[in-house]
Structure formats: C-alpha cells, structure tokens
Amino acid sequence: MEHLVRDPARRTRVYYLKPEGMEAAFKVTVTLRARMVEKWIRRVKRDFLDAATTNCVGLDCEFTDPRKKKAGEEQRAAVLQLSLASETLVFQMIHADIKVPQVLKDFLEDGNIRFRGAAIGNDVKKLRLEGIHITCAYDYDLQKIVSNPTTKTVRVVFSP
Template sequence: MEHLARAPAPRSWIYYLVEGMSFKITTTLCASRVEKWIRAVKRDFLDGAPIKYVGLDYEFTNPREGNQRAAVLQLSAATGNLVFQICWANEVSQVLKEFL
C-alpha cells in the first residue's frame, strides 16, 4: 500500500482485489469511515458467527523522530480489511475503542 507513505489527501480509499479471491480493503484516516466499516463487518460477518475472529496489526512512527506513537492500525475480518491511518486521524471514536 504505497498510499500510506504519502501526504493525507484524499481521506479514504476503497480497493477491491480479485485474483481467485475477493477482498475489500478500506484505507482511511477518518473516524466516521472506521465506524462504518466496523458496523458493516459486525452486521455481515461477526454477529452471525459462532466463533468471532478479527486480525489485528499495527505500525508505529519512527522513534528516532521524537515521540513514538501508533501510526497505522490494520483490522481484518472475513474478506473486509481496514487500514486506519491513526496518526493522521481527526479522532479515535468510541466505537473503535469498544470494538477492540
């Protein structure tokens, strides 16, 4: 995802990858888009699943450049993937905190 290294504009991207399988990747720095993704994943995949799995990954800013903090949060559930550029975000919503 080379978009992550660029300046934050536009605020969200949605990719569809199809090579034998279909994945929807949402890349955003907007808290409302994160909330929308969480609601959709809960509705479409997690609410009806007897066992719920969500993949989680994160990246940090460079500690040599000062105060180290979370830069990117990545979540995956079924075929839905979210890449949240948290260091550029306008806010971190309560919906995300409760989901985690």
C-alpha cells in the first residue's frame, strides 16, 4: 500500500479499479485525513445504507509490526479498511491527522450496521485499544462459505 505521509501535499488518493468483465468500477479512497473519512461515511450512508433493509459493511484491519513494539506494548490498529457495494475506504490511522474521528467511532459503534470480516474478532479487539467498541461484528469463516476444491463434498454455511 502506498505510504501517503511521505508526500504532505497528497494525503488522500482515489483509485478507480475496473476488473475485466465487470461493468462497474470499484472506488478506493486511501487517506490520512479525518475529513475524508467523514465524507466517505456520509456518502455511503446516503447512497447505500439509508435505503438498505440490512446494513452490512466489510471490515479489516492491519496492525503495527509486532517486531517493532516496545516490551509490554500491544499491537495497535494501523490501517482500517471498510467496504460496501463498490466503495472502499482505506484509512491509514497510524499516520492520520486525527487517529479516530468521532464520526468514524459513531459509525463503527452503530448497532444497526453489521460489520463482517475474516477473523474479525482480532480486529475488534485491537480497535478497542483505540476506544472503538464494535457491537455488531460477524466473522466470515471462508472455509465454511467457499467449498474446498480438494474435496468432493460441498458444505456451505452462512452466518447471520
């Protein structure tokens, strides 16, 4: 991932990725700015979540390097990724102007939004260190959702 902090003039970049064979492009916003996080949240709420019967957002975190931590220090959330529909936000918290904007905290703690991710329990735990308490997190066990190509049996389980 690009390290935006090296160029102080460009603290946000927007990419449009169009996979071959797909009509629509994915919009990926990579930012260090709390203001851009707020704009992204307002836009996806207005364009997607307000009209949806079930509010579901993909969530993933990357953490600080465990080899660089001081003795007794916990790994911290460094990068937060949120995705829904064709929109993705990559917020580089570790270098951000405001580490956890209040709008982001309110969004992540909204009990009406289901946050889903692979092994999301560790992400939720690390985000608690930042003062964020996600109440509606659901784990995707991809081995249960996607069939194993090496076996002949197919077992598909969807969790709420």
